[in-house]
Amino acid sequence: MSAFRKLTAGLAGLAACAVAVPATAADDTQFDGTITLGAAISLTGKYSTNGGHTKKGYDMAVDRINSMGGVEVGDKTYKLEVKYYDDESTPARGAQLAERLIQQDDVKFVLGPYSSGMTKAIAPVTEEHGVPMVEANGASRSLFTQGYDYLFAVLSTSEQYLASAVDLRAELARKDGMKPSNMTIAGVFENDPFSQDIRAGVLADAKEYGMEMVVDDKLPPEINDMSSTLIKVKATKPDMLVVSGHSKGAALAIRQMSEMRVNVPMLAMTHCDSAQIIKKFGDKAEYTLCASQWAPSLKYADKYFGEASQFAKDFKKRYGYAPPYQSAESAAAVLVYKNAFERADSLNKKAVRDALQKTDMMTFYGPINFDDTGKNIAKPMVLYQVQDGEYKVVAPTKYANADVRYPMPKWSER
Structure with missing residues (x-):
């Protein structure tokens, strides 16, 4: 953990000690039946095509999870939703919108943008605020040499x-x-x-x-x-x-x-x-x-989408074309969040981050297991x-x- 992360973690710990209500309980009361995931993605600009693929993957998974009972945390059940902003394929705009999602919209959990460059712009913001980001479209290995504690990638990295x-x-x-x-x-x-x-x-x-x-x-x-x-x-x-x-x-x-x-x-x-x-x-x-990154013919499977081929059929029925891997990995990122929320049995950011670090699961997109840097080391x-x-x-x-x-x-x- 970086010196900066240790300092902010220590300050957060002191603040928690000064409050009588346990952190987990306080965090969970902020979610009134809905867990909002924030996403700044490219809906316009040079990355707009793949940004659209990314959004469709997120939407597919959110709708499927909600239709199958939502997310169970403790004795409560939550629905998922995603709050989107258009980063206009511009890194500076992406960072600005990440700040807005966290500071103004009070989003506690972030889904990644499209591309390594956009992810590099947003990661310092989520890290500074101790907000987990599960990303599916930033493959650059340099993302995972910065000592980030709150960044997790479901895809195979570029090398x-x-x-x-x-x-x-x-x-x-x-x-x-x-x-x-x-x-x-x-x-x-x-x-x-x-x-x-x-x-x-x-x-x-x-x-x-x-x-x-x-x-x-x-x-x-x-x-x-x-x-x-x-x-x-x-x-x-x-x-x-x-x-x-x-x-x-x-x-x-x-x-x-x-x-x-x-x-x-x-x-x-x-x-x-x-x-x-x-x-x-x-x-x-x-x-x-x-x-x-992925192919519909692979025999990976989970309880939400079945085998990879079934995800491909469902996606094509909904959107009219075969899913590119960007959509598949984006859907998998949402499944990872659901899994972490339920294993953490809490919506506390730190508790969810710790659960993400221990992820070991199979999805229609492939196996997911993060190393200490946040890379998925399980999927070829x-x-x-x-x-x-x-x-x-x-x-x-x-x-x-x-x-x-x-x-x-x-x-x-x-």
Whole structure:
């Protein structure tokens, strides 16, 4: 715990001693049949699409929990609701709204915004006020190196995004009678915090297997050209190419690799779904491996949504499209709060925070167990492959619903 947190905790303890009413009882009386969760999310601005996905996930879970009896704390039953503000995809606005939720609206529990940048802006505010924040869309590992005590993330953090791809490359090498240490990797990463976190994870995983990074390029934000990297890939002939440049980078990689006829045995990327590579590129997207937080085909289940596939069906029925993983992880964040409220048997912020720290549960989104930094260490990333115009889970192997198609055929053979 940071010195600041120790000081504020000590002051809070002194204040509690001066009041005759126990803290838990006093806190619980503030909730008149409803527990309000606060959320500043991007309803306008550059993150508005995924901000909308986030809100829909929160709403799905709140409505489902309420329809199944609400939240039981002690001898009382509460309904959940979410108070939303639009952060306009601007970090400064997000921090301002978090302050408003806590100071003016008296919100005791916060749901995270969309994106790592917005989460970084809000986390210092919730921490300062000792307000728990369960977030589902801030993956940057740097969020969990600040010593925050009140921040918890249900998703896998950024350095894990392409770990399954490196593991799969090693697994296939062994299957072919080769050593993983003989494999080479080429990487191209946008020079932003998220993609550089992914780069750090790939480098660490490659080092663990003894794999050599033969290309390690950083490209500027707002990537417009990847040709210089792809020329290096042609020259070095790596056993795998990994790309992290958000949706623009994913689309650019498919387009320029097909135009330049760049052949690699394996291609793994982030943001395939948001880049709509199947819709935009058709056959050119075939064989691409795509990192994902979640997939509807996974056999995770809970009593609120059933299996992952049932959540996907319910979501599509309600909103008219298949759920992106942002919606699934957001719904899971609400389930985590319900679980913590009931285990704490209290609505005291500190008691709920302590219950969150001890979370060990299964949801339709996957297992959730937080380490001391607030990261979920129980859920692996999954790896899709584009097969016949559809995404199929191919790794980790124990979660796969299809065999990986490998190696990628040369462009001249497609």
